[in-house]
Amino acid sequence: MGPLVPDLISQNLNYILALFIGIAFGAILEQAGFSSSRRLVGLFYGYDFTVLRVFFTAGIVAMVGVMALEHFGLLDMNLVYINPTFLWSAIIGGVIMGLGFVVGGYCPGTSFCAAAIGKLDALALIGGALVGVLIFAEGYPLFEGLYKAAYLGSPRISQTLGVSPNLFAFAMVLFALVAFGVASLVERKVNGKSVQPLRWTPSRVGLVAAGIVLALSAFSFTDRKAELLQLAQDERLVRSYPVEAMSVDEFAFRLMDEEDDRIQVIDFRPEAEAAQERLPKSYAFTVDNLFEQEPSRLLRLKGKINLFVANDELTERRMAVIAHELGFRRIQILEGGLNAFREQILRFQPSRPPQGMMEEFTYRFRSKAKRVIPELIRQNKSSAPVKKEKKRVLGGC
Amino acid sequence: MNETRYMNPYLAGVLLGLLLLVTIYITGRGLGASGAIKSFTVAGVEAVAPRHAQSAKFYREYAAEHPAGGPLKNWLVFEIVGVLIGAFLSGLVAGRLKLVTEKGPRIASRTRLIAAFIGGILWGIGSQLGRGCTSGAALSGMAVMATGGILTMLGIFAGAYAFAYFFRKLWI
Numbered sequence: 001m002g003p004l005v006p007d008l009i010s011q012n013l014n015y016i017l018a019l020f021i022g023i024a025f026g027a028i029l030e031q032a033g034f035s036s037s038r039r040l041v042g043l044f045y046g047y048d049f050t051v052l053r054v055f056f057t058a059g060i061v062a063m064v065g066v067m068a069l070e071h072f073g074l075l076d077m078n079l080v081y082i083n084p085t086f087l088w089s090a091i092i093g094g095v096i097m098g099l100g101f102v103v104g105g106y107c108p109g110t111s112f113c114a115a116a117i118g119k120l121d122a123l124a125l126i127g128g129a130l131v132g133v134l135i136f137a138e139g140y141p142l143f144e145g146l147y148k149a150a151y152l153g154s155p156r157i158s159q160t161l162g163v164s165p166n167l168f169a170f171a172m173v174l175f176a177l178v179a180f181g182v183a184s185l186v187e188r189k190v191n192g193k194s195v196q197p198l199r200w201t202p203s204r205v206g207l208v209a210a211g212i213v214l215a216l217s218a219f220s221f222t223d224r225k226a227e228l229l230q231l232a233q234d235e236r237l238v239r240s241y242p243v244e245a246m247s248v249d250e251f252a253f254r255l256m257d258e259e260d261d262r263i264q265v266i267d268f269r270p271e272a273e274a275a276q277e278r279l280p281k282s283y284a285f286t287v288d289n290l291f292e293q294e295p296s297r298l299l300r301l302k303g304k305i306n307l308f309v310a311n312d313e314l315t316e317r318r319m320a321v322i323a324h325e326l327g328f329r330r331i332q333i334l335e336g337g338l339n340a341f342r343e344q345i346l347r348f349q350p351s352r353p354p355q356g357m358m359e360e361f362t363y364r365f366r367s368k369a370k371r372v373i374p375e376l377i378r379q380n381k382s383s384a385p386v387k388k389e390k391k392r393v394l395g396g397c
Numbered sequence: 398m399n400e401t402r403y404m405n406p407y408l409a410g411v412l413l414g415l416l417l418l419v420t421i422y423i424t425g426r427g428l429g430a431s432g433a434i435k436s437f438t439v440a441g442v443e444a445v446a447p448r449h450a451q452s453a454k455f456y457r458e459y460a461a462e463h464p465a466g467g468p469l470k471n472w473l474v475f476e477i478v479g480v481l482i483g484a485f486l487s488g489l490v491a492g493r494l495k496l497v498t499e500k501g502p503r504i505a506s507r508t509r510l511i512a513a514f515i516g517g518i519l520w521g522i523g524s525q526l527g528r529g530c531t532s533g534a535a536l537s538g539m540a541v542m543a544t545g546g547i548l549t550m551l552g553i554f555a556g557a558y559a560f561a562y563f564f565r566k567l568w569i
Contacts, residue, residue, distance in 0.1 A: 002423070002425070003421070003422060003424060003425030003426075004424070005423060005424045009423065009424075014424060014472065015470070015472065015475045016475075017423060018424075018472045018473070018475035018476040018479065019475045019476070019478060019482075020479060021416065021419075021420050021424075021428070021476055021479060022475065022476035022477060022479020022480045022481075022482070023479040023480070023482050023486070024416050024483060025416060025428055025476065025479065025480050025483060026479060026480035026481060026482065026483025026484035026485075026487065027484065027486060027487040028404075028409055028412050028413050029480070029484060030483070030484040030488055030491070030493075031403065031404040032403060032404055032413070033404075033406075035484060035488065035493070037513075038499060038500075038501065038568065041568050044557050044558055044561035045561060045565065045568055045569055050403070050406045053406035053407055053410060054406045054407075054409045054410040054413060055531075055535075055536065056410070057406070057409075057410020057411055057413075057414060058409075058410045058414035059414065059539040059540060061411050061413075061414025061415060061417075061418065062414040062415075062417040062536075062537075062539070063539055063540050063541075063542060065414065065418035065540075066418065066421060066541055069418075069422060074422075075421070075422060077541070079425050080421060080425045080426070080541060081425060081426040081541070082543045083529060083533075083534055083537070083538040083541075083543035083545040083546040083549075084528065084543075085543070085544045085545035085548065086528070086545065089526040089528070090528070090534075090545050090548040090552065091548055091551075091552045092526055092552070093522075093523045093524065093525070093526025093528070093549060093552065094523070094527050094534075094548065094549040094551065094555070094556060095523075095553075095559070096519050096522055096523030096526065096527075096556065097519065097520055097523035097524060097527060097530060097531070097549075097552070097553045098523075098552060098553045098554065098555060098556020098557035098558070098560065099519050099523075099557070099560045100516045100517070100518075100519030100520040100523055101516070101520075101556075101557045102516075102557050102560050102564045102567075103512050103513075103515055103516035103560075103564055103567070104512065104513050104514075104515065104516015104520060105499075105509075105512070105513060105516060105567075106513070106516070107430070107520065107532070108430035108431045108433075108434055108520055108524065108531070108532070109428070109429075109430035109480065109530065109531060109532040110531075111517070112430060112433075112477055112480045112481055112484070113480060114484075114499075115481070116480070116481045116482075116485040116488065117484060117487075117493050117494050117495070118488075118494055118495050118496040118497060119497060119498070119499055120496065120498045120510065121498050121509050121513040122513070124510045124511075124513035124514045125513040125514065125516055125517035125520070126434070127517060128514035128515060128517020128519075128521065129431070129434045129517040129518070129521040129524075130434055130438050130441070130521065131514075131517070131518050131521060132518035132519065132520055132522045132524075132525075133431075133434055133435050133438040133522075133524075133525060134438050134441075134442070135521065135522060136455070136521060136526075137438065137439070137442070137525075138453070138455075140453070140454055140455035141454065143522075143525070143526065144454075147525070147526060152544070152545075154543065154545070155544045156541070156542045156543060156544060157542045157543070157544045158542060159544075160544040168542065169542075172539075
């Protein structure tokens with residue numbers, strides 16, 4: 001699951017990757033014509049809309065791509081850098097940059113690109129930008145109030161507007177298509193060319209149709225998480241799903257055995273309840289944790305048995321089904337759930353004198369467990385729940 | 398050298414979008430540019446006036462946010478070095494390498510250079526307030542649907558269109 005940094009790709013390798021990503025970035029910008037200031041600002045005077053086309057196409061491709069990766073559970077957006085929202089400084093900073101664009105003719109990225117092929121005006125702009133940052137840095141006490149005002153966290157636009165991300169993306173695609181069409185009309189008019197009517201060639205009709213099908217499909221597929229949660233609601237399927245179950249006696253034995261470090265108890269009870277009775281070798285977990293990159297790493301530890309516990313066995317089974325479908329292995333559940341465990345071990349009351357060897361052993365074992373385990377729960381110092389610490393990637397400019 | 402034509406803008410857009418997507422998938426962050434400029438500025442100040450860099454608040458906050466290895470050991474600095482290489486190679490292949498001041502037909506080169514410098518200053522200040530520029534805030538922000546990035550993008554385009562009329566002599 002992405003992002004691959006910092007788990008699969010080390011920080012140092014990341015710097016090397018940055019170099020190669022930059023090379024591709026620079027080459028694409030240059031090939032697109034972003035190394036020419038007159039071409040860039042053409043957008044604002046109506047004679048060249050290259051920037052609009054490249055920028056919005058790129059934005060939409062990346063946006064839809066991110067949505068798709070998220071949809072199929074391939075990218076954990078909790079770890080991806082989402083630009084924070086400081087309302088006023090975002091807008092005012094944007095307007096200042098817009099002014100800088102029509103005065104200077106480049107934006108910072110394109111200025112590096114243009115400077116690399118010998119544009120002296122781009123070099124002047126880079127120089128100015130260095131001075132601009134210096135002015136900001138030295139005048140920071142002046143700017144700080146505005147810079148930090150109206151902090152709204154790092155919301156995504158769909159949350160801010162209260163619409164589904166799919167709908168927003170769909171609207172953006174529509175907006176871009178209309179903008180592309182209008183841009184072509186304006187461009188031809190400003191440059192004094194005759195406006196050609198749009199011809200519906202088979203290939204264009206095919207492209208549009210494919211686009212519409214793709215867009216509609218986004219609404220009809222539920223995402224992986226919703227699908228699995230749905231699956232876990234199907235009681236018959238959950239009951240017939242093959243999951244290994246551990247008896248309450250084995251569970252009690254493993255809890256008491258200090259040498260046994262193979263078992264890790266994954267506690268799915270509500271956190272408040274789990275906090276009151278923190279089992280040894282246990283980690284508080286939620287169904288959401290299963291879908292998150294950081295907490296779910298716990299379940300991938302080699303050689304460990306993941307024992308899913310909850311009050312009732314059905315909940316344990318549901319979680320086990322989801323986990324199994326997500327590709328986690330070595331999962332067991334506690335037979336009868338913690339309810340049975342409490343009933344038969346913690347509140348063990350022999351109803352009749354033991355008969356035969358087996359019952360005699362069970363009797364003795366459970367009596368001992370009844371004494372020892374509550375003590376272990378009291379002493380349990382590994383009581384910290386799974387930390388949902390989000391090591392968000394540091395990004396932005 | 399014969400100049401070759403530019404790439405189809407939609408094709409370039411798709412390639413740029415895919416590059417951004419791969420970048421986000423691998424590194425968990427988008428592309429950027431103004432962050433590198435900030436790193437260069439901070440590095441410059443640290444070299445010229447180290448005592449000032451230790452005391453002024455902006456540099457202290459920067460150091461706190463970027464703990465590892467000084468301002469130049471930064472993802473965006475590596476990326477921007479790549480941009481320079483990539484654009485140079487692209488220009489070389491397309492036959493566009495040339496020392497020139499690009500300007501509108503009605504102004505002198507000197508005017509253009511001064512305007513570019515002033516524009517740069519505005520970018521420097523604006524990108525700090527906006528926490529990113531067209532790449533880091535607008536494009537990458539749009540890709541992850543970040544409200545802050547999209548607001549900044551709207552600000553940039555609104556600002557540019559609002560002021561375009563007053564600076565038309567520079568360009569047309």
